[in-house]
Amino acid sequence: MTAFDPKTATIVVVTYNRTTLLTRLLESIERMDPAPGHLVVIDNASTDDTTAVVESFRDRVPTELVYRRLETNTGGSGGFSEGMRVAYELGSEWIWLMDDDVEVVRDGLALMGKWTPRFRSIQGRRYDFDGSEFYWQYRVAESMAIPIPFAPASFDDSGFKPMNSGCFEGMFIHRDVVAKIGLPDPRFFIYWDDQLYGWLASRETESVIVNEFVLRRTREIKQWDMGIRHMNASSDAYRYYIMRNRAYLQKYYRAVGVYRPLPFAAGTALTFVKELIRLAVVERKVTGTSHLFRGLRDGRVISRDASWKPMPPLEPISTTA
The missing domain is CATH 3.90.550.60 (Spore Coat Polysaccharide Biosynthesis Protein SpsA; Chain A)
Structure with missing residues (x-):
């Protein structure tokens, strides 16, 4: 070694x-x-x-x-x-x-x-x-x-x-x-x-x-303390990308041949519910759901993009001496 x-x-x-x-x-x-x-x-x-x-x-x-x-x-x-x-x-x-x-x-x-x-x-x-x-x-x-x-x-x-x-x-x-x-x-x-x-x-x-x-x-984040687990506060931008980027996960799963529609859809639904809980319990507000729906909507556009490709492997570069 x-x-x-x-x-x-x-x-x-x-x-x-x-x-x-x-x-x-x-x-x-x-x-x-x-x-x-x-x-x-x-x-x-x-x-x-x-x-x-x-x-x-x-x-x-x-x-x-x-x-x-x-x-x-x-x-x-x-x-x-x-x-x-x-x-x-x-x-x-x-x-x-x-x-x-x-x-x-x-x-x-x-x-x-x-x-x-x-x-x-x-x-x-x-x-x-x-x-x-x-x-x-x-x-x-x-x-x-x-x-x-x-x-x-x-x-x-x-x-x-x-x-x-x-x-x-x-x-x-x-x-x-x-x-x-x-x-x-x-x-x-x-x-x-x-x-x-x-x-x-x-x-x-x-x-x-x-x-x-x-x-x-080094940064304090508002949390819901559940014992050893925590749920952090979020933001409207995070809520949007949490849902939109499920489409990118789906694309990668398809590319490597492991995509299973029903379990993946269940994962998306659980993610949506988790964000609703985060809004209600951690941030104590009801606004913000529109960003979740907007993310889902834009994700559907990504999922239909036939030109999409995953990130390619890199060309080998010699390491320094």
Whole structure:
């Protein structure tokens, strides 16, 4: 087994108009030991002082900083797609994705790296804003394309559990897997994109969530506390894309030959009901349902698009020495 070299890893951060949060993340990267070989910051056309903040860290972070400011806001999906592309073209062996509302545990890269001789698609754990252990739904019911909320939270002595999903808040993935499944699909804009990407990765390699706390969330989100599970508040934009992007999931399922109409339709119906519960219980309002229906309507247009194709595999690029 080849020992993990931290310099072969690249951290990819996607940010948009949140310099207070971004500063905390960059400060945590400044303290990292070991540090990655590259840090790629994708700025989704921020209108605040993001550029100045990033540049102020260029000589502070213990790694090569690559900054890309996009001309338009492409959403998390577009940002991570571009960030993955940049990291891949830099020759990175490992790519670690994260939003700007987390900070990295000092030895987080070493904790992830110790699993690299065995796995090629790895998800670490994170602490929530209040310091509690954040529970992430690491498995999906494949036929319905929805997360399984009762997947066990505890780990056995192995320290890992098989997963068939993904989360761009901490996904740690090898370039060989990226080459096979292509870049994240920017057409999603937000939502379902990382679940799909992790699912595609799990079809190519054994994917796992490991019992290593490597990130801390730095943004407080309104939640409905259900014990070990939480339901977060959302927004009208999220409600729209949650329903619209079911059509993209359907397209990918058809492309790989696993689409089953009835279970998938059940998954869409359950997603709709979940969003109604989120509105009523977490956000305590009744407005917002129009965005769910609008998403379904626009999704039907996508589902009928005969010209649609999935993201293509990548051309091999030699890694750096």
